[in-house]
Amino acid sequence: MPWAELSSRFTALFELRAIEWLKAASQKAVATLLKLSWNEIHGIMERAVKRGSERRQAELVSQIGVDEKAFRKGHSYLTLVNDLVRARVLCGRRPQAEQRPARKHFRWWHNWAVRSRLQPMIEVAQMLQRRFENIITYLRHRSRTRKANPSMPRSNG
Numbered sequence: 001m002p003w004a005e006l007s008s009r010f011t012a013l014f015e016l017r018a019i020e021w022l023k024a025a026s027q028k029a030v031a032t033l034l035k036l037s038w039n040e041i042h043g044i045m046e047r048a049v050k051r052g053s054e055r056r057q058a059e060l061v062s063q064i065g066v067d068e069k070a071f072r073k074g075h076s077y078l079t080l081v082n083d084l085v086r087a088r089v090l091c092g093r094r095p096q097a098e099q100r101p102a103r104k105h106f107r108w109w110h111n112w113a114v115r116s117r118l119q120p121m122i123e124v125a126q127m128l129q130r131r132f133e134n135i136i137t138y139l140r141h142r143s144r145t146r147k148a149n150p151s152m153p154r155s156n157g
Contacts, residue, residue: 018044018045019045022041027042061085063083063085064081064082064083068133076094078093
């Protein structure tokens with residue numbers, strides 16, 4: 001059908017209407033209003049993002065914002081790069097797999113420290129837990145900087 005994409009069972013006009021509604025409401029709310037499943041709405045959204053990404057050309061961006069968002073009850077993270085002037089997302093990436101073992105090990109160590117009943121260990125574990133995301137961000141950027149500039153001196157530790 002010339003009025004729909006190959007992978008879609010909806011017309012381009014219908015998908016455009018669904019995308020307009022998704023700008024103002026959640027996927028679940030739009031799915032309910034259009035009497036579609038969450039997966040169908042998500043597919044419409046993914047196709048729209050793909051079309052937009054394919055049309056995008058390289059351009060100068062005067063102000064960017066970098067943010068890390070938690071999703072799936074805070075167990076997964078997504079790094080977003082935004083164009084602050086035009087208020088749009090330029091790209092989104094999940095963290096590297098190398099960070100997951102750090103999170104898993106920290107959870108194990110934190111549980112051990114809290115259960116140790118040693119007040120100084122408990123205080124350190126709680127302090128590190130409050131700052132854990134900042135520590136991960138620091139370590140990630142430090143390793144990226146070192147990869148980009150191998151002559152950079154290594155810090156102790």
